[in-house]
Amino acid sequence: MRARLGRWSVPILFAVLCLSGILVAKITPSFLLGEMMVRVGRNSVLVMALLIPILAGLGLNFGIVIGAMAGQAAAILIVHWKLAGIVGFGAAWLLATPIAILLGVATGILFNRAKGREMVTGLIAGFFANGLYQLVFLFALGSLIPFHDPDMLLPQGNGLRNTIDLTGIQYAIDDLVRVQIPVEGRMLRVPVVTYAVVAGFCVFTVLFLRTRLGQQLRAMGQDDHVAAIAGIPVERNRIIATVLSTVFASWGQLLFLQNIGTLNTYNSHEQVGMFAIAALLVSGATVSHATVAQALLGTVLFHTLFVVSPLAGKALAGDAQIGEYFRVFVAYAVITVALVLHAWQAKKGKRTA
Amino acid sequence: MTIRLPAAVREFGLPRILIAAFLVALFAVAIATHMSFAILLTDCIARVARNGILVLALLPAIQGGLGLNFGLPIGIICGLIGCVISLNFGVHGVAGVALAMGVGVALAVPVGAAYGWLLNRTRGQEMMVGTYLGFALVSGMSIFWLLAPFRNPTLVWAIGGKGLRTTLALTGIYDRVLDRWLQFDVAGVTIPTGALLAFLGLCFLVWLFFRTRMGITIAAARSNPRFALAAGISDERTRIQASVLTTVLGAVGIVVYSQSFGFVQLYTAPLLMAFPAIACILIGGATVTRATIAHVIIGTLLFQSILTTALPVTSQVIEGDISETARLIIQNGMILYALTRFGK
Numbered sequence: 001m002r003a004r005l006g007r008w009s010v011p012i013l014f015a016v017l018c019l020s021g022i023l024v025a026k027i028t029p030s031f032l033l034g035e036m037m038v039r040v041g042r043n044s045v046l047v048m049a050l051l052i053p054i055l056a057g058l059g060l061n062f063g064i065v066i067g068a069m070a071g072q073a074a075a076i077l078i079v080h081w082k083l084a085g086i087v088g089f090g091a092a093w094l095l096a097t098p099i100a101i102l103l104g105v106a107t108g109i110l111f112n113r114a115k116g117r118e119m120v121t122g123l124i125a126g127f128f129a130n131g132l133y134q135l136v137f138l139f140a141l142g143s144l145i146p147f148h149d150p151d152m153l154l155p156q157g158n159g160l161r162n163t164i165d166l167t168g169i170q171y172a173i174d175d176l177v178r179v180q181i182p183v184e185g186r187m188l189r190v191p192v193v194t195y196a197v198v199a200g201f202c203v204f205t206v207l208f209l210r211t212r213l214g215q216q217l218r219a220m221g222q223d224d225h226v227a228a229i230a231g232i233p234v235e236r237n238r239i240i241a242t243v244l245s246t247v248f249a250s251w252g253q254l255l256f257l258q259n260i261g262t263l264n265t266y267n268s269h270e271q272v273g274m275f276a277i278a279a280l281l282v283s284g285a286t287v288s289h290a291t292v293a294q295a296l297l298g299t300v301l302f303h304t305l306f307v308v309s310p311l312a313g314k315a316l317a318g319d320a321q322i323g324e325y326f327r328v329f330v331a332y333a334v335i336t337v338a339l340v341l342h343a344w345q346a347k348k349g350k351r352t353a
Numbered sequence: 354m355t356i357r358l359p360a361a362v363r364e365f366g367l368p369r370i371l372i373a374a375f376l377v378a379l380f381a382v383a384i385a386t387h388m389s390f391a392i393l394l395t396d397c398i399a400r401v402a403r404n405g406i407l408v409l410a411l412l413p414a415i416q417g418g419l420g421l422n423f424g425l426p427i428g429i430i431c432g433l434i435g436c437v438i439s440l441n442f443g444v445h446g447v448a449g450v451a452l453a454m455g456v457g458v459a460l461a462v463p464v465g466a467a468y469g470w471l472l473n474r475t476r477g478q479e480m481m482v483g484t485y486l487g488f489a490l491v492s493g494m495s496i497f498w499l500l501a502p503f504r505n506p507t508l509v510w511a512i513g514g515k516g517l518r519t520t521l522a523l524t525g526i527y528d529r530v531l532d533r534w535l536q537f538d539v540a541g542v543t544i545p546t547g548a549l550l551a552f553l554g555l556c557f558l559v560w561l562f563f564r565t566r567m568g569i570t571i572a573a574a575r576s577n578p579r580f581a582l583a584a585g586i587s588d589e590r591t592r593i594q595a596s597v598l599t600t601v602l603g604a605v606g607i608v609v610y611s612q613s614f615g616f617v618q619l620y621t622a623p624l625l626m627a628f629p630a631i632a633c634i635l636i637g638g639a640t641v642t643r644a645t646i647a648h649v650i651i652g653t654l655l656f657q658s659i660l661t662t663a664l665p666v667t668s669q670v671i672e673g674d675i676s677e678t679a680r681l682i683i684q685n686g687m688i689l690y691a692l693t694r695f696g697k
Contacts, residue, residue: 110689110693113693114692114693116477117480117692119478119481120423120480120481120484120692121689121692121693123481123484124685124688124689124692125685125689127628127681127684127685128681128682128685128686128689130681131678131679131680131681131682131685131686132682134677134678134681135675135678135682138675138678139671139675139678317500319499319516321499322496322499322500325492325495325496325499326496328492328495329489329492329493329495329496332485332488332489332492333489333493335485335488335489336482336485336486336488336489339475339478339481339482339485340471340474340475340482342478343474343475343476343477343478343481343482344474344475346477346478
């Protein structure tokens with residue numbers, strides 16, 4: 001009983017926090033429902049991208065930022081080629097895949113060389129990749145790489161503009177099957193296909209874990225060393241897990257962007273890792289254990305707080321800024337607590353063993 | 354490695370050679386484009402003096418076995434609180450800097466001890482825990498700055514009368530007091546004597562400290578915890594000492610940084626401050642498990658010189674500011690290199 005309560009304490013605490021915020025800010029259910037419908041749809045896949053590396057014992061993959069960059073590179077290309085609608089979106093997913101595979105292999109090799117420090121390595125690798133991303137899109141494009149598109153480039157002829165208009169693929173998936181229900185006088189868009197895609201990812205992850213490879217990954221998550229002795233190609237499988245995560249992240253980022261409709265060329269990817277990881281952790285998932293259900297629950301809880309906290313801050317202290325700082329603080333604090341608990345328990349486990 | 358590098362090259366380290374070559378190239382471009390060498394050098398020296406102590410602060414953590422202290426913002430926050438308190442009282446000049454440092458250090462000792470206690474319980478994940486503890490503290494403190502009961506009109510927003518401003522100007526209070534102390538010019542190059550002395554003096558003190566009984570036990574416990582235990586040294590204790598020292602130096606470092614910069618930066622400013630400092634000490638030749646004062650000084654000289662010269666020099670050749678991008682790549686590339694190497 002106590003252990004069960006312990007496992008659920010984080011999500012319960014979070015639910016209470018969200019609920020009190022909703023009551024304080026007097027948020028109407030229809031507003032919240034509308035916001036959540038959109039946010040859960042566009043963020044779930046990014047959170048789900050974290051699952052496979054966790055099960056394989058790699059910990060939280062802070063390197064999903066790199067996958068997000070691959071997705072953005074694809075988005076930039078399809079805008080340049082003027083592909084729109086579902087064709088454009090499909091092309092973006094197709095284009096993102098090889099880029100993400102390549103970057104995922106590189107990240108995986110890096111993780112193999114930094115065993116036991118995958119998380120901090122992933123975090124720094126994200127920053128490093130951001131530097132390379134800037135080098136390519138802010139300097140090389142249009143100067144070293146031939147690229148002529150005055151609509152997309154900065155006035156000096158090289159480097160992309162700060163924002164890129166994605167209206168061509170906006171709502172390509174969300175509105176593929178148009179469903180709108182009237183709620184309190186305004187039309188509420190229900191992104192049916194997006195949720196179908198999210199469901200697809202859930203099913204894939206669950207089924208994948210039942211395959212031979214999935215079982216091998218789980219064995220590695222239990223004990224790397226034993227898995228290696230049992231003949232599992234640990235190093236290769238770790239790379240595969242990283243690649244899958246990176247590819248999922250690139251698709252997830254594209255799904256996110258098609259809903260937003262604009263690409264902040266140099267910022268859209270920066271906080272992807274932090275928000276996805278915080279969202280997963282508020283469900284009570286840990287650095288070494290997470291499920292599909294937790295990914296979904298976490299997304300719902302975290303984004304509720306995301307919507308609620310600025311409004312609650314405004315209602316409580318007359319200043320929305322406090323709420324903004326608060327939600328960033330919560331994101332970081334949740335990750336810190338999860339990391340501390342994980343390391344603490346790992347140490348305890350070692351002592352008793 | 355299939356290619357065997359000559360021993361001398363390996364000793365100095367390939368990344369350091371590349372970075373030194375890059376710096377030489379930058380200076381070459383500066384000369385070729387007839388830029389004022391004296392101004393460049395003045396800026397470089399000022400930046401080294403400004404950032405040096407923050408880099409030095411990482412040394413005790415590495416020597417104490419805590420790894421790269423990504424939690425440096427924890428010490429920085431203590432120093433910033435010191436700055437704000439001294440400004441709130443309106444203390445001018447060296448006394449103001451001293452008060453800021455005093456308050457900062459007084460806070461950093463218990464905070465550093467608590468940080469060390471936590472790191473003892475999260476062994477093996479010190480770097481990750483440090484990073485996110487720093488992030489969480491910086492964002493939590495943002496709320497504090499907004500709500501803190503400071504009422505001095507020069508510090509709070511003019512409209513509303515509460516909440517500290519994002520940057521507090523030090524002009525006329527203790528703007529560059531250390532830098533200007535005994536400042537002199539050599540061939541057009543300005544030497545900020547006071548700040549340089551503060552940096553080098555602290556380097557000397559830390560060097561001295563690691564030759565005292567306490568310092569030697571800290572390093573011994575890191576290099577062989579079991580042997581140290583047999584000699585009656587508890588590494589739980591020495592790790593806490595190392596963490597206190599790194600946090601205290603972080604607090605002192607930010608005060609020196611702020612007075613030299615001329616502004617106290619609050620809110621999210623300290624969030625990423627650990628990363629360039631870590632890159633400095635690594636470029637100097639430190640590893641995750643070993644660092645010396647020479648690594649601190651050489652690394653700060655190399656990396657801060659690159660950061661200072663890259664913007665004015667590259668803007669002569671390339672349109673747009675490539676220096677920030679170069680900083681991201683060099684800084685994080687260096688950290689990645691170090692992370693993939695230690696433990697081998």
